[in-house]
Amino acid sequence: xxxxxxxxxxxxxxxxxxxxxxxxxxxxxxxxxxxxxxxxxxxxxxxxxxxxxxxxxxxxxxxxxxxxxxxxxxxxxxxxxxxxxxxxxxxxxxxxxxxxxxxxxxxxxxxxxxxxxxxxxxxxxxxxxxxxxxxxxxxxxxxxxxxxxxxxxxxxxxxxxxx
Amino acid sequence: xxxxxxxxxxxxxxxxxxxxxxxxxxxxxxxxxxxxxxxxxxxxxxxxxxxxxxxxxxxxxxxxxxxxxxxxxxxxxxxxxxxxxxxxxxxxxxxxxxxxxxxxxxxxxxxxxxxxxxxxxxxxxxxxxxxxxxxxxxxxxxxxxxx
Numbered sequence: 001x002x003x004x005x006x007x008x009x010x011x012x013x014x015x016x017x018x019x020x021x022x023x024x025x026x027x028x029x030x031x032x033x034x035x036x037x038x039x040x041x042x043x044x045x046x047x048x049x050x051x052x053x054x055x056x057x058x059x060x061x062x063x064x065x066x067x068x069x070x071x072x073x074x075x076x077x078x079x080x081x082x083x084x085x086x087x088x089x090x091x092x093x094x095x096x097x098x099x100x101x102x103x104x105x106x107x108x109x110x111x112x113x114x115x116x117x118x119x120x121x122x123x124x125x126x127x128x129x130x131x132x133x134x135x136x137x138x139x140x141x142x143x144x145x146x147x148x149x150x151x152x153x154x155x156x157x158x159x160x161x162x163x
Numbered sequence: 164x165x166x167x168x169x170x171x172x173x174x175x176x177x178x179x180x181x182x183x184x185x186x187x188x189x190x191x192x193x194x195x196x197x198x199x200x201x202x203x204x205x206x207x208x209x210x211x212x213x214x215x216x217x218x219x220x221x222x223x224x225x226x227x228x229x230x231x232x233x234x235x236x237x238x239x240x241x242x243x244x245x246x247x248x249x250x251x252x253x254x255x256x257x258x259x260x261x262x263x264x265x266x267x268x269x270x271x272x273x274x275x276x277x278x279x280x281x282x283x284x285x286x287x288x289x290x291x292x293x294x295x296x297x298x299x300x301x302x303x304x305x306x307x308x309x310x
Contacts, residue, residue: 051288052288052291054288055288055289055291055292056291056292056295128276129275129276129286129291132276132277132280133280133282133284133286140215141197141215141218142215144197144276145197145198
Protein backbone atom coordinates (compact mmCIF):
# COMPACT_ATOMS: atom_id res chain seq x y z
CA UNK A 1 0.00 0.00 0.00
CA UNK A 2 2.82 2.41 0.80
CA UNK A 3 5.62 3.12 -1.62
CA UNK A 4 9.04 2.25 -0.27
CA UNK A 5 10.38 5.48 1.16
CA UNK A 6 13.85 6.75 0.44
CA UNK A 7 16.44 4.73 2.33
CA UNK A 8 18.87 6.77 4.40
CA UNK A 9 22.45 5.65 3.88
CA UNK A 10 23.71 7.07 7.18
CA UNK A 11 21.45 4.75 9.17
CA UNK A 12 23.36 1.75 7.84
CA UNK A 13 26.76 2.88 9.05
CA UNK A 14 25.85 2.46 12.71
CA UNK A 15 28.31 0.42 14.71
CA UNK A 16 26.99 -0.40 18.14
CA UNK A 17 27.11 -3.12 20.69
CA UNK A 18 23.66 -2.79 22.19
CA UNK A 19 21.60 -3.20 19.04
CA UNK A 20 19.16 -0.56 20.24
CA UNK A 21 18.60 2.76 18.45
CA UNK A 22 22.13 3.98 18.80
CA UNK A 23 24.46 6.87 18.10
CA UNK A 24 26.19 6.67 14.73
CA UNK A 25 29.75 7.89 14.23
CA UNK A 26 28.29 11.00 12.61
CA UNK A 27 26.01 11.60 15.62
CA UNK A 28 28.95 11.43 18.02
CA UNK A 29 31.02 13.80 15.91
CA UNK A 30 28.09 16.21 15.67
CA UNK A 31 27.47 16.09 19.41
CA UNK A 32 31.11 16.70 20.30
CA UNK A 33 31.43 19.56 17.81
CA UNK A 34 28.23 21.27 18.97
CA UNK A 35 29.11 20.75 22.63
CA UNK A 36 32.49 22.38 22.17
CA UNK A 37 30.69 25.45 20.77
CA UNK A 38 28.11 25.73 23.55
CA UNK A 39 29.74 24.34 26.70
CA UNK A 40 31.12 27.76 27.59
CA UNK A 41 27.56 28.84 28.27
CA UNK A 42 26.74 25.75 30.35
CA UNK A 43 25.62 27.70 33.38
CA UNK A 44 23.20 29.88 31.42
CA UNK A 45 21.92 26.89 29.46
CA UNK A 46 21.30 24.84 32.60
CA UNK A 47 19.66 27.73 34.40
CA UNK A 48 17.34 28.54 31.50
CA UNK A 49 16.45 24.90 30.76
CA UNK A 50 15.67 24.10 34.39
CA UNK A 51 13.77 27.38 34.95
CA UNK A 52 11.75 26.71 31.85
CA UNK A 53 10.96 23.16 32.91
CA UNK A 54 9.64 24.31 36.30
CA UNK A 55 7.36 26.87 34.60
CA UNK A 56 6.17 24.89 31.58
CA UNK A 57 5.83 21.53 33.38
CA UNK A 58 4.82 22.51 36.92
CA UNK A 59 4.53 18.86 37.99
CA UNK A 60 8.35 18.74 37.96
CA UNK A 61 8.39 21.11 40.93
CA UNK A 62 7.39 18.16 43.10
CA UNK A 63 11.01 16.99 43.09
CA UNK A 64 12.29 20.23 44.59
CA UNK A 65 10.01 20.83 47.56
CA UNK A 66 13.15 20.92 49.71
CA UNK A 67 14.46 24.07 48.00
CA UNK A 68 14.01 27.50 49.56
CA UNK A 69 12.81 28.92 46.26
CA UNK A 70 11.86 27.67 42.82
CA UNK A 71 11.65 30.92 40.89
CA UNK A 72 13.41 30.96 37.51
CA UNK A 73 16.97 32.19 37.88
CA UNK A 74 17.03 31.85 41.66
CA UNK A 75 20.16 30.54 43.41
CA UNK A 76 19.08 26.90 43.91
CA UNK A 77 17.81 26.72 40.32
CA UNK A 78 20.99 28.21 38.89
CA UNK A 79 23.17 25.91 41.00
CA UNK A 80 21.25 22.82 40.00
CA UNK A 81 21.19 23.84 36.35
CA UNK A 82 24.98 23.88 36.49
CA UNK A 83 25.03 20.44 38.14
CA UNK A 84 22.85 19.03 35.38
CA UNK A 85 24.95 20.54 32.59
CA UNK A 86 28.16 19.25 34.20
CA UNK A 87 26.53 15.83 33.96
CA UNK A 88 25.73 16.42 30.28
CA UNK A 89 29.32 17.47 29.61
CA UNK A 90 30.55 14.40 31.44
CA UNK A 91 28.29 12.26 29.28
CA UNK A 92 29.73 13.86 26.12
CA UNK A 93 33.20 12.78 27.24
CA UNK A 94 31.91 9.26 27.85
CA UNK A 95 29.88 9.08 24.67
CA UNK A 96 31.52 5.85 23.54
CA UNK A 97 29.96 3.96 26.44
CA UNK A 98 27.27 5.92 28.23
CA UNK A 99 25.93 2.96 30.19
CA UNK A 100 29.28 2.25 31.84
CA UNK A 101 30.23 5.90 32.13
CA UNK A 102 27.02 6.95 33.87
CA UNK A 103 26.59 3.97 36.15
CA UNK A 104 27.07 5.90 39.37
CA UNK A 105 24.70 8.64 38.26
CA UNK A 106 22.19 5.98 37.35
CA UNK A 107 22.41 4.47 40.82
CA UNK A 108 21.95 7.93 42.32
CA UNK A 109 18.82 8.59 40.25
CA UNK A 110 17.45 5.09 40.80
CA UNK A 111 17.92 4.60 44.51
CA UNK A 112 18.23 8.06 46.01
CA UNK A 113 16.55 10.60 43.77
CA UNK A 114 14.00 8.24 42.22
CA UNK A 115 13.08 10.67 39.47
CA UNK A 116 10.46 9.18 37.17
CA UNK A 117 12.32 8.67 33.86
CA UNK A 118 9.53 10.43 31.96
CA UNK A 119 11.02 13.62 33.34
CA UNK A 120 14.33 13.06 31.55
CA UNK A 121 12.46 13.53 28.29
CA UNK A 122 10.87 16.71 29.62
CA UNK A 123 14.20 18.22 30.67
CA UNK A 124 15.80 17.15 27.38
CA UNK A 125 13.09 18.97 25.44
CA UNK A 126 13.76 22.15 27.39
CA UNK A 127 17.51 21.86 26.86
CA UNK A 128 16.84 21.65 23.12
CA UNK A 129 14.56 24.72 23.27
CA UNK A 130 17.36 26.66 24.99
CA UNK A 131 19.86 25.52 22.32
CA UNK A 132 17.45 26.87 19.68
CA UNK A 133 17.13 30.20 21.48
CA UNK A 134 20.82 30.69 22.26
CA UNK A 135 22.35 29.17 19.13
CA UNK A 136 19.72 29.55 16.36
CA UNK A 137 22.25 29.34 13.52
CA UNK A 138 24.22 26.40 14.87
CA UNK A 139 21.21 24.38 16.04
CA UNK A 140 20.29 23.11 12.58
CA UNK A 141 17.98 20.15 11.97
CA UNK A 142 21.02 17.88 11.63
CA UNK A 143 22.46 19.03 14.96
CA UNK A 144 18.99 18.80 16.51
CA UNK A 145 18.54 15.13 15.60
CA UNK A 146 21.98 14.14 16.89
CA UNK A 147 21.55 16.07 20.14
CA UNK A 148 18.04 14.64 20.62
CA UNK A 149 19.39 11.11 20.09
CA UNK A 150 22.27 11.81 22.47
CA UNK A 151 20.04 13.13 25.25
CA UNK A 152 17.74 10.14 24.77
CA UNK A 153 20.71 7.78 25.04
CA UNK A 154 21.84 9.68 28.14
CA UNK A 155 18.37 9.27 29.65
CA UNK A 156 18.41 5.55 28.89
CA UNK A 157 21.78 5.19 30.62
CA UNK A 158 20.44 7.11 33.62
CA UNK A 159 17.42 4.81 33.84
CA UNK A 160 19.57 1.69 33.53
CA UNK A 161 19.65 0.89 37.24
CA UNK A 162 16.00 1.62 37.97
CA UNK A 163 14.78 -1.95 37.87
CA UNK B 164 -13.74 23.28 28.11
CA UNK B 165 -10.32 24.88 28.17
CA UNK B 166 -9.80 28.19 29.92
CA UNK B 167 -7.38 30.75 28.56
CA UNK B 168 -5.87 33.51 30.68
CA UNK B 169 -5.56 36.97 29.16
CA UNK B 170 -1.82 36.46 29.00
CA UNK B 171 -2.22 33.18 27.08
CA UNK B 172 -4.69 34.68 24.61
CA UNK B 173 -2.59 37.70 23.84
CA UNK B 174 0.60 35.61 23.69
CA UNK B 175 -0.85 33.27 21.06
CA UNK B 176 -2.24 36.15 18.98
CA UNK B 177 1.08 37.95 19.26
CA UNK B 178 3.23 34.98 18.25
CA UNK B 179 1.12 34.10 15.23
CA UNK B 180 0.95 37.69 14.05
CA UNK B 181 4.74 37.95 14.18
CA UNK B 182 5.91 34.72 12.62
CA UNK B 183 6.00 34.29 8.85
CA UNK B 184 3.88 31.27 7.99
CA UNK B 185 5.86 30.68 4.80
CA UNK B 186 9.10 30.49 6.74
CA UNK B 187 8.20 28.84 10.03
CA UNK B 188 5.90 26.20 8.54
CA UNK B 189 8.40 24.81 6.02
CA UNK B 190 11.21 24.96 8.61
CA UNK B 191 9.16 23.08 11.23
CA UNK B 192 7.97 20.36 8.84
CA UNK B 193 11.45 19.87 7.37
CA UNK B 194 12.92 19.66 10.89
CA UNK B 195 10.31 17.07 11.85
CA UNK B 196 11.20 14.90 8.85
CA UNK B 197 14.90 15.11 9.72
CA UNK B 198 14.66 14.70 13.50
CA UNK B 199 11.96 12.00 13.36
CA UNK B 200 12.64 10.30 10.03
CA UNK B 201 9.82 7.77 10.37
CA UNK B 202 7.42 10.67 9.76
CA UNK B 203 8.63 10.57 6.15
CA UNK B 204 6.30 7.61 5.68
CA UNK B 205 3.47 10.03 4.97
CA UNK B 206 5.34 11.85 2.23
CA UNK B 207 6.23 9.05 -0.17
CA UNK B 208 4.86 10.98 -3.12
CA UNK B 209 6.70 14.20 -2.29
CA UNK B 210 9.87 13.35 -4.19
CA UNK B 211 13.43 13.58 -2.90
CA UNK B 212 13.70 13.25 0.89
CA UNK B 213 17.05 11.51 0.78
CA UNK B 214 18.93 13.76 3.19
CA UNK B 215 18.46 16.90 5.27
CA UNK B 216 19.41 19.27 2.43
CA UNK B 217 17.01 17.57 0.03
CA UNK B 218 14.21 17.81 2.58
CA UNK B 219 14.87 21.48 3.30
CA UNK B 220 14.95 22.32 -0.39
CA UNK B 221 11.93 20.24 -1.36
CA UNK B 222 9.22 22.59 -2.72
CA UNK B 223 6.35 20.19 -1.95
CA UNK B 224 7.45 19.96 1.68
CA UNK B 225 7.76 23.71 1.80
CA UNK B 226 4.26 24.20 0.41
CA UNK B 227 2.83 21.70 2.87
CA UNK B 228 4.57 23.40 5.78
CA UNK B 229 2.79 26.63 4.87
CA UNK B 230 -0.51 24.76 4.55
CA UNK B 231 -0.07 23.42 8.07
CA UNK B 232 0.43 26.93 9.44
CA UNK B 233 -2.80 28.11 7.82
CA UNK B 234 -4.47 25.11 9.42
CA UNK B 235 -3.14 26.25 12.80
CA UNK B 236 -4.43 29.72 12.05
CA UNK B 237 -7.97 28.36 12.34
CA UNK B 238 -7.33 27.54 15.98
CA UNK B 239 -5.69 30.92 16.57
CA UNK B 240 -8.90 32.55 15.37
CA UNK B 241 -11.15 30.16 17.32
CA UNK B 242 -9.33 29.60 20.58
CA UNK B 243 -12.55 28.97 22.49
CA UNK B 244 -13.74 26.23 20.17
CA UNK B 245 -10.66 24.42 18.94
CA UNK B 246 -12.27 21.00 19.23
CA UNK B 247 -15.09 21.73 16.80
CA UNK B 248 -12.84 23.79 14.55
CA UNK B 249 -10.84 20.65 13.77
CA UNK B 250 -13.61 18.06 13.39
CA UNK B 251 -13.24 17.79 9.63
CA UNK B 252 -9.44 17.97 9.67
CA UNK B 253 -9.39 15.23 12.30
CA UNK B 254 -11.55 12.99 10.13
CA UNK B 255 -9.29 13.76 7.16
CA UNK B 256 -6.10 12.83 9.02
CA UNK B 257 -7.70 9.66 10.36
CA UNK B 258 -9.78 8.29 7.50
CA UNK B 259 -7.97 9.55 4.43
CA UNK B 260 -4.36 10.27 5.43
CA UNK B 261 -4.05 7.55 8.09
CA UNK B 262 -1.64 9.58 10.18
CA UNK B 263 -0.71 8.12 13.58
CA UNK B 264 -1.79 10.91 15.96
CA UNK B 265 1.45 10.55 17.93
CA UNK B 266 3.06 12.32 15.00
CA UNK B 267 1.14 15.53 15.75
CA UNK B 268 3.08 15.89 18.99
CA UNK B 269 6.39 15.42 17.16
CA UNK B 270 5.54 18.19 14.71
CA UNK B 271 4.36 20.39 17.60
CA UNK B 272 7.73 19.96 19.34
CA UNK B 273 9.59 20.94 16.17
CA UNK B 274 7.34 23.96 15.74
CA UNK B 275 8.11 25.01 19.33
CA UNK B 276 11.83 24.82 18.62
CA UNK B 277 11.58 26.77 15.35
CA UNK B 278 9.47 29.50 16.98
CA UNK B 279 11.90 29.60 19.92
CA UNK B 280 14.79 30.18 17.52
CA UNK B 281 12.82 32.97 15.82
CA UNK B 282 11.75 34.81 18.95
CA UNK B 283 14.96 34.28 20.92
CA UNK B 284 14.93 35.70 24.44
CA UNK B 285 11.32 36.82 24.05
CA UNK B 286 10.34 33.14 24.08
CA UNK B 287 10.33 33.12 27.86
CA UNK B 288 9.19 30.18 29.99
CA UNK B 289 5.74 31.75 30.34
CA UNK B 290 5.44 32.29 26.59
CA UNK B 291 6.62 28.72 25.99
CA UNK B 292 3.99 27.41 28.42
CA UNK B 293 1.22 29.28 26.60
CA UNK B 294 2.45 28.15 23.20
CA UNK B 295 2.74 24.50 24.23
CA UNK B 296 -0.70 24.60 25.89
CA UNK B 297 -2.16 25.92 22.63
CA UNK B 298 -0.40 23.26 20.54
CA UNK B 299 -1.50 20.53 22.97
CA UNK B 300 -5.11 21.63 22.42
CA UNK B 301 -4.64 21.48 18.66
CA UNK B 302 -3.02 18.05 18.86
CA UNK B 303 -5.83 16.76 21.05
CA UNK B 304 -8.52 18.12 18.73
CA UNK B 305 -6.84 16.62 15.68
CA UNK B 306 -6.81 13.20 17.33
CA UNK B 307 -10.39 13.36 18.49
CA UNK B 308 -12.22 11.81 15.54
CA UNK B 309 -9.99 8.75 15.34
CA UNK B 310 -11.69 5.45 16.10
